[in-house]
Amino acid sequence: MNEIVTVFDIESTGLDPLTDHITEIAAIRAEVGPGGYIREIGRFQTYVALPPGVEIPPKITELTGIKTEDLRGAPDAYCAVNAVLAFAGWSRRVAHNYPFDISFLFGVRGIGEDEEDFACTRAMSRLVDPDENASLAPTCERYGIALNGHHRAMNDVEATLQLYAILREKAEVSGITYRNVVVDSAERPLTYTPPGAIVRTLERKQTKEVA
Amino acid sequence: MNEIVTVFDIESTGLDPLTDHITEIAAIRAEVGPGGYIREIGRFQTYVALPPGVEIPPKITELTGIKTEDLRGAPDAYCAVNAVLAFAGWSRRVAHNYPFDISFLFGVRGIGEDEEDFACTRAMSRLVDPDENASLAPTCERYGIALNGHHRAMNDVEATLQLYAILREKAEVSGITYRNVVVDSAERPLTYTPPGAIVRTLERKQTKEVA
Numbered sequence: 001m002n003e004i005v006t007v008f009d010i011e012s013t014g015l016d017p018l019t020d021h022i023t024e025i026a027a028i029r030a031e032v033g034p035g036g037y038i039r040e041i042g043r044f045q046t047y048v049a050l051p052p053g054v055e056i057p058p059k060i061t062e063l064t065g066i067k068t069e070d071l072r073g074a075p076d077a078y079c080a081v082n083a084v085l086a087f088a089g090w091s092r093r094v095a096h097n098y099p100f101d102i103s104f105l106f107g108v109r110g111i112g113e114d115e116e117d118f119a120c121t122r123a124m125s126r127l128v129d130p131d132e133n134a135s136l137a138p139t140c141e142r143y144g145i146a147l148n149g150h151h152r153a154m155n156d157v158e159a160t161l162q163l164y165a166i167l168r169e170k171a172e173v174s175g176i177t178y179r180n181v182v183v184d185s186a187e188r189p190l191t192y193t194p195p196g197a198i199v200r201t202l203e204r205k206q207t208k209e210v211a
Numbered sequence: 212m213n214e215i216v217t218v219f220d221i222e223s224t225g226l227d228p229l230t231d232h233i234t235e236i237a238a239i240r241a242e243v244g245p246g247g248y249i250r251e252i253g254r255f256q257t258y259v260a261l262p263p264g265v266e267i268p269p270k271i272t273e274l275t276g277i278k279t280e281d282l283r284g285a286p287d288a289y290c291a292v293n294a295v296l297a298f299a300g301w302s303r304r305v306a307h308n309y310p311f312d313i314s315f316l317f318g319v320r321g322i323g324e325d326e327e328d329f330a331c332t333r334a335m336s337r338l339v340d341p342d343e344n345a346s347l348a349p350t351c352e353r354y355g356i357a358l359n360g361h362h363r364a365m366n367d368v369e370a371t372l373q374l375y376a377i378l379r380e381k382a383e384v385s386g387i388t389y390r391n392v393v394v395d396s397a398e399r400p401l402t403y404t405p406p407g408a409i410v411r412t413l414e415r416k417q418t419k420e421v422a
Contacts (some may be wrong), residue, residue, distance in 0.1 A: 075299075089290045
């Protein structure tokens with residue numbers, strides 16, 4: 001069955017949605033189907049303005065290539081988040097490490113949402129390949145997906161979309177439930193649980209022993 | 212002085228905002244400055260879903276290359292318009308034949324807005340080069356701007372942004388007022404006047420005699 005998804009990614013000044021800020025948002029809305037079928041419907045990328053006086057830490061600029069001056073004249077976070085959520089609309093939201101990205105989006109809006117329809121490709125990677133590294137770069141490498149310019153939002157979105165098309169099929173073939181599933185582990189504890197999420201606890205070692 | 216603009220373009224099923232529908236929206240937000248300086252901040256392009264039962268007329272598909280099936284799974288017009296207006300935010304809105312594009316955007320929202328800050332590159336072309344053809348393709352050609360794939364929204368936006376950077380400077384050098392100015396003429400009557408617009412009536416022949 002084909003489905004409509006909006007894959008998105010944010011870049012930020014740091015990891016904490018309560019004290020850090022979004023610097024870039026990208027999203028692709030697409031129809032996804034069997035055999036890696038992807039039909040793009042639209043895409044959105046924007047820098048996001050920081051609150052007055054806030055700057056991007058040098059180590060983050062080193063990681064992402066995004067400089068404070070790049071954000072001059074950009075939409076503020078509230079506008080950018082509303083734009084991307086309006087763009088996504090009723091489609092299924094997909095992100096790699098979805099709880100992280102959505103915590104920033106919902107943080108900006110000051111509210112969560114009662115009902116969600118999402119998929120986290122990081123959780124899918126853990127569920128499908130429990131003994132492998134579930135980060136975006138190594139997961140893409142395993143599946144032969146090019147990831148150039150990692151940590152620029154649109155590059156990550158393009159890779160995540162391809163990854164989703166592959167992992168979705170693998171999960172369905174194996175009867176693995178992944179809709180609205182997030183993964184918690186001691187190694188990488190969940191810092192935010194999206195409303196309506198199904199939390200699976202997986203420990204790499206333990207999983208290895210069981211498998 | 213540099214300024215922040217959001218250049219946008221829509222494609223539609225026809226010319227009448229009351230009976231026709233948006234099929235595609237594209238926008239680029241950018242900082243524009245003297246000497247054709249352009250720094251892109253973000254860009255947004257999406258197909259837009261049609262109401263049930265509506266199809267794109269064959270002659271429009273011929274013009275734009277956009278087919279009814281391309282719009283499957285796209286955001287509806289209300290969501291797409293809200294997304295692009297949130298993205299544009301406080302920036303100056305720019306379009307080639309702005310009254311046409313904004314009539315569709317405001318038509319979808321069911322409201323206009325009290326205060327606008329916009330520029331119409333078609334009006335600017337008429338004001339700067341009163342004897343020339345002010346349509347997008349010939350105006351771009353005069354200024355050496357590439358316009359590939361005219362009538363796909365993002366292509367038109369890219370060309371319009373470059374055109375704006377040039378015409379703005381020419382208008383300012385010549386002391387021509389263009390902010391919020393729209394042009395009305397017998398040859399091409401205004402069908403929609405954006406709230407707050409300054410209407411200039413220009414007839415090509417008459418202008419020629421005067422000049």
